[in-house]
Amino acid sequence: MDAAALADLALDIAREAGDLARRRREAGVAIAATKSVIADIVTEADREVEALIRERLAVARPGDGFLGEESGAERGTTGITWVVDPIDGTVNYAYGMPHYAVSIAAIEGEPEPPLWTALAGVVHNPATGETFSAVRGGGAWRDGQRLAVSEVGGAGALVATGFGYDPATHAGDLARVAKVMPLVRDLRRGGAASLDLAYVAAGRLDGYFERGLHPWDHAAGALLVTEAGGVVTGSPHGAPGREMTVAAGPALHARLVAAISA
Structure with a gap:
């Protein structure tokens, strides 16, 4: 499986989806529903953005599975499943705080975290324009700059x-x-x-x-x-x-x- 190609696809779709989320935020947010408790909200934009991501993936890779926050799970035939959060940080988004993201990952295996192998992942913040991406065995990157976790100093x-x-x-x-x-x-x-x-x-x-x-x-x-x-x-x-x-x-x-x- 070409994980780099999966990451490239995720990058393109995440940026398009992020543009849609940002435009909808600028136009005003409509709350569509609450989930398990009243504070856990879903906006109309969450649903619209996930629908766009799902449509683009279905065209590019019609045999793949899909697991999304808003539209649930659908098994595919290729062994690849796309795990998607269309707007992570919905409450921030609803309040106009510029700290939310489109998250798209391609995983291989069963769509359960203990059972899958993540191949590619993208986290895109539409408000700042920053895009973080990773390919299994190929490192993690932010807009072309390689990333590395920190070493904790004496201050904690x-x-x-x-x-x-x-x-x-x-x-x-x-x-x-x-x-x-x-x-x-x-x-x-x-x-x-x-x-x-x-x-x-x-x-x-x-x-x-x-x-x-x-x-x-x-x-x-x-x-x-x-x-x-x-x-x-x-x-x-x-x-x-x-x-x-x-x-x-x-x-x-x-x-x-x-x-x-x-």
């Missing part, structure tokens, strides 16, 4: 996290933050998991941890981190997932896992 690590929309989960999330704080110099809460992972790959963050991620939240970003020399694990089954995702350079990763598990 700059780490990002996130919190679930369900208020019932907040106490556990805050307790986890309290465990991690002795390791860090400061904490960030960006609101878009794909960009948090891209920032770890770029060395803008030293590490990241979060409970509650879906496959489309981390499929592209996790490949960025590993191709930049970092480590991404979680649970269940040691893979990024609903119970936990942890990403960082090797030394910090081990310390974060130990603190979270304590």
